[in-house]
Amino acid sequence: MNKVIGYARISSGTGTQILDPQVEKLKESGCDQIFSETISTRKTEKERPELMKCLSSLRKGDTLKLCTLSRLGRTQTEVIQRLNDLQAEGINVITLDGLVNLEALGKFAPVLIGLLTGLNQVEREQISERVQMSVNYRRENNLSLGGRPKTSAKKEKLVYRLRDEGESYRGIREQTGLGLATIRRIIADRDALLVQSEQVEVLNK
Numbered sequence: 001m002n003k004v005i006g007y008a009r010i011s012s013g014t015g016t017q018i019l020d021p022q023v024e025k026l027k028e029s030g031c032d033q034i035f036s037e038t039i040s041t042r043k044t045e046k047e048r049p050e051l052m053k054c055l056s057s058l059r060k061g062d063t064l065k066l067c068t069l070s071r072l073g074r075t076q077t078e079v080i081q082r083l084n085d086l087q088a089e090g091i092n093v094i095t096l097d098g099l100v101n102l103e104a105l106g107k108f109a110p111v112l113i114g115l116l117t118g119l120n121q122v123e124r125e126q127i128s129e130r131v132q133m134s135v136n137y138r139r140e141n142n143l144s145l146g147g148r149p150k151t152s153a154k155k156e157k158l159v160y161r162l163r164d165e166g167e168s169y170r171g172i173r174e175q176t177g178l179g180l181a182t183i184r185r186i187i188a189d190r191d192a193l194l195v196q197s198e199q200v201e202v203l204n205k
Helices: 020-028 049-057 076-088 102-140 153-164 169-176 180-204
Strands: 004-010 033-038 063-066 092-095
Touching: 004 020, 004 049, 020 033, 033 049, 076 092, 076 102, 092 102, 153 169, 153 180, 169 180
Parallel strands: 004 033, 004 063, 063 092
Antiparallel strands: none
């Protein structure tokens, strides 16, 4: 008999995230078993015991449910790769925010994953281009190389918490009053900082 497995995760050390809402949503969605953990986003997948148990328990025909795709990894690239691996193993992935349902997509599932992969690459290139254009402009005009004005730390923490609890971008906009572009930028900046930290750690080893 095929199983429905849920996985929930929040980041440790922030003091703003609560695990219970994710777990409750997964229970309400009909999960047979739920794995959950509070752990640093800097930890690799092998350092996430509950994620490892969750993935190991899945078999062909099973369904993995998550509040959002971000629970699957630390970066967009890692998330998309894992989504691709699960689809290849015959495991359905459903996100409660309505973004992904591999079973419902059927033969179009690989198309979605390919699209996500392409968008991920385009986004990284665009971010890199925008950063370089900003740096060049500031240098040419003898301006400070400091970043753009930031949203308040309180608002950013609220965005992180809502997103980690599985809230959609539009839901976050309604609760914070921030624009969708600002919300995406806040989340993307956090992901970029995590990637930079990981690269520094690797170089220092």
